[in-house]
Amino acid sequence: xxxxxxxxxxxxxVIGSGKPIIMIHGSHVDHRLMTGCMEPLFxxxxxxxxxxxxxxxxxxxxxxxxxxxxDVMLDIVIDFIEKIIPNENFLLAGESYGGYxxxxxxxxxxxxxDGLFLLCPSIIMDFKKRSIPSHIILKRDExxxxxxxxxxxxxxxxxxxxxxxxxxxxxxxxxxxxxxxADNNFLLNLQQxxxxxxxxxxxxxxxxxxxxxxxxxxxxxxxxYKDAWSILDNYPRATFAVxxxxxHNLQIEQVELFNSLVxxxxxxxxxx
Numbered sequence: 001x002x003x004x005x006x007x008x009x010x011x012x013x014v015i016g017s018g019k020p021i022i023m024i025h026g027s028h029v030d031h032r033l034m035t036g037c038m039e040p041l042f043x044x045x046x047x048x049x050x051x052x053x054x055x056x057x058x059x060x061x062x063x064x065x066x067x068x069x070x071d072v073m074l075d076i077v078i079d080f081i082e083k084i085i086p087n088e089n090f091l092l093a094g095e096s097y098g099g100y101x102x103x104x105x106x107x108x109x110x111x112x113x114d115g116l117f118l119l120c121p122s123i124i125m126d127f128k129k130r131s132i133p134s135h136i137i138l139k140r141d142e143x144x145x146x147x148x149x150x151x152x153x154x155x156x157x158x159x160x161x162x163x164x165x166x167x168x169x170x171x172x173x174x175x176x177x178x179x180x181x182a183d184n185n186f187l188l189n190l191q192q193x194x195x196x197x198x199x200x201x202x203x204x205x206x207x208x209x210x211x212x213x214x215x216x217x218x219x220x221x222x223x224x225y226k227d228a229w230s231i232l233d234n235y236p237r238a239t240f241a242v243x244x245x246x247x248h249n250l251q252i253e254q255v256e257l258f259n260s261l262v263x264x265x266x267x268x269x270x271x272x
Contacts (some may be wrong), residue, residue: 003080008067010053010080011060015039018047019114020085022105024077025052026096026122027187030059030178033095036170037119037251041263048091048266051084053077055098057183057190067186069194070125074104081105091269093117096223096248100125103201103231106208115269116212116235117262120220120248123227125196132224138245139163152176161219161247170252204234211268212238215261217246217253239265 003010013031023034031052042048056076057063067073081090089112094102099121106113124130141163145153148168156163156171212235216225225242232240241261246254 003083005076005079005083008056008064008076009061010056010076012054012080012084013052015050015052016042016046017049020049020051020088020090022081022090022092023050023052024092024094024098024101025055025058025178026098026120027191028058028179028182028184029175030054030181032059032174032178033251034093034098036174037258038093038262041259041266045266053080055101057186059178059181063183063186067190069190070100070104070197071194073190074101074108074197077101078105078108088112089114091115091117091266093119094121095119095251097122100197100201104197107197107199107201107204110204110206110208113208113210114272115210115265116208117265118212118214118228120216120223120250121214121228122223123231127191130224131226132221133219135159135221135247136219137161137163138219141165141168144168155179159222159248160253161217162245162253167252171249174252175249202231202234207233208235209237211265211272213261213265214238214240215250215258216240216242217248217250218242218244219246220248220250222248237268 001012025031025033031054034052054061056067092102092113099118139162144165214228216228243250243254243257251258
């Protein structure tokens with residue numbers, strides 16, 4: 001589906017009906033990262049309208065030359081929400097850069113957000129200032145790597161902490177498929193010239209007192225896990241979990257824990 005707004009057309013997919021959940025993927029990937037990990041949670045759970053967006057310059061959403069920083073990106077996402085579900089409250093899930101945008105949404109319209117899920121969220125946007133561990137592979141699959149194209153093996157090895165055929169299949173279908181569509185020039189420029197918001201996300205008008213889940217990988221060498229601890233006081237109802245044997249794609253490395261914790265978050269929101 002396409003949402004045609006004033007100066008841009010946003011690709012998105014809607015699955016199910018009921019309480020809206022806005023799903024925002026991270027940088028370079030597309031909506032398939034979020035559908036891949038979130039949809040299995042709703043196989044036997046009705047009453048939720050899952051809305052998956054492709055951010056500008058990623059997936060099927062073309063970039064426009066006036067999108068120069070994350071402030072503009074946030075404006076686009078909020079305008080999209082206003083057009084798709086005007087005046088409705090919703091749940092919000094964001095991964096990596098999408099987690100940063102999700103916190104921006106809370107900063108702007110917290111009264112409409114009934115629950116927040118941050119998956120490996122970007123906290124510090126200056127890569128050089130992030131507190132991150134060195135990349136490590138805890139389970140290597142040499143046989144699998146030998147069967148991949150060299151570029152595929154290199155990309156897979158550079159990010160995954162745990163390697164297996166099953167994890168590779170999900171990485172290929174949910175992550176690499178989006179990476180191949182990304183507008184790399186646009187994203188590089190965004191990261192170098194306007195990645196951080198002009199406002200301090202930690203300065204909320206009031207603490208976000210709705211059910212929250214912050215899920216991080218102990219071996220995440222992209223955003224790490226230590227920096228996220230600094231935001232915890234702003235979310236008094238947050239579960240904060242750091243998973244071992246999990247990197248930046250923990251949703252495909254620690255599937256059972258991911259499913260359990262996110263399901264518990266959904267239940268908490270429903271009970272509030």
